[in-house]
Amino acid sequence: KQEVTQIPAALSVPEGENLVLNCSFTDSAIYNLQWFRQDPGKGLTSLLLIQSSQREQTSGRLNASLDKSSGRSTLYIAASQPGDSATYLCAGSDGSSNTGKLIFGQGTTLQVKP
Amino acid sequence: EAQVTQNPRYLITVTGKKLTVTCSQNMNHEYMSWYRQDPGLGLRQIYYSMNVEVTDKGDVPEGYKVSRKEKRNFPLILESPSPNQTSLYFCASSAGTLLYTQYFGPGTRLTVL
Numbered sequence: 021k022q023e024v025t026q027i028p029a030a031l032s033v034p035e036g037e038n039l040v041l042n043c044s045f046t047d048s049a050i051y052n053l054q055w056f057r058q059d060p061g062k063g064l065t066s067l068l069l070i071q072s073s074q075r076e077q078t079s080g081r082l083n084a085s086l087d088k089s090s091g092r093s094t095l096y097i098a099a100s101q102p103g104d105s106a107t108y109l110c111a112g113s114d115g116s117s118n119t120g121k122l123i124f125g126q127g128t129t130l131q132v133k134p
Numbered sequence: 135e136a137q138v139t140q141n142p143r144y145l146i147t148v149t150g151k152k153l154t155v156t157c158s159q160n161m162n163h164e165y166m167s168w169y170r171q172d173p174g175l176g177l178r179q180i181y182y183s184m185n186v187e188v189t190d191k192g193d194v195p196e197g198y199k200v201s202r203k204e205k206r207n208f209p210l211i212l213e214s215p216s217p218n219q220t221s222l223y224f225c226a227s228s229a230g231t232l233l234y235t236q237y238f239g240p241g242t243r244l245t246v247l
Contacts, residue, residue, distance in 0.1 A: 051232040063224060064238040071233055109177075113232060120165050120184075120231030121192060124177040 022047040024112050026125035033100055034133050041095040041128050043110035048088045051113040054122065055084050055095050058107045067095070067108075100132045136161045138239035140225050146245045147215055155210045155242050157225030163237075165228045166208040170194065170221040171241075177224070183208055184231070215246040 023046045033039050043053070052071045056064040068077045068084040070093065076085040083096040093110055107129045111122035138159045147153055159166065167182035169192075179192030183202040197219055199211040208227075212219060223242045228234040 054236065056238070061241075063240040066235050066237060069235045111177075118231055119179075119190070119192075120167065120182055120228065120236075121179045122177075122236060126174075126176050 022123040024123050024125040030129045032131040043093040045112045053093050053112045056109045102132050105132050140239040144243050150214050157208045159227040163227040169224045217246050220246050
């Protein structure tokens with residue numbers, strides 16, 4: 021059964037710092053891994069999707085990597101800004117079935133201080 | 135604009151009073167699903183639908199019903215809501231199940247008294 025863990029639960033950094041958010045998963049039979057951003061009182065915004073055949077994806081200041089053998093994914097945020105403050109969730113597909121179900125981590129709440 | 139919409143966004147109701155939360159997507163997606171988000175438990179899937187007239191249970195389906203009569207709509211029905219269904223609900227859609235980005239709606243915050 022797929023389990024997804026995100027550490028740390030919260031992170032505070034000064035503006036301009038480069039940072040890495042971590043996500044680990046237990047089942048390497050993962051079809052894809054998706055990173056989301058959740059702002060208070062709002063829905064989930066998809067940031068990046070990495071398919072199992074890929075090792076990384078980039079969008080602007082964001083870069084996500086996937087290492088199936090070690091069961092890890094990272095989200096790298098370059099030159100962080102106060103507007104990046106949000107909760108970041110990673111979600112892995114349930115590799116044991118074709119249901120499309122995403123298994124979510126608990127999230128990392130990021131605060132970028134001006 | 136490509137989007138998933140949910141209504142209502144906020145709802146306070148009483149135990150036993152039937153309610154429906156609507157979900158609609160304008161991306162012609164085949165796959166749709168419902169999640170609930172609770173503190174400490176994260177997001178859990180309630181129901182999903184591979185296509186019109188095809189629905190199946192997720193991890194926490196008890197107390198919920200769904201229907202998929204049209205491709206764009208996937209309503210969540212609570213026939214007899216109870217306080218333990220107080221939660222934040224999200225609808226999601228994607229072009230398929232495994233290789234596609236899933237897009238989430240803005241959420242519906244439900245309180246059952």
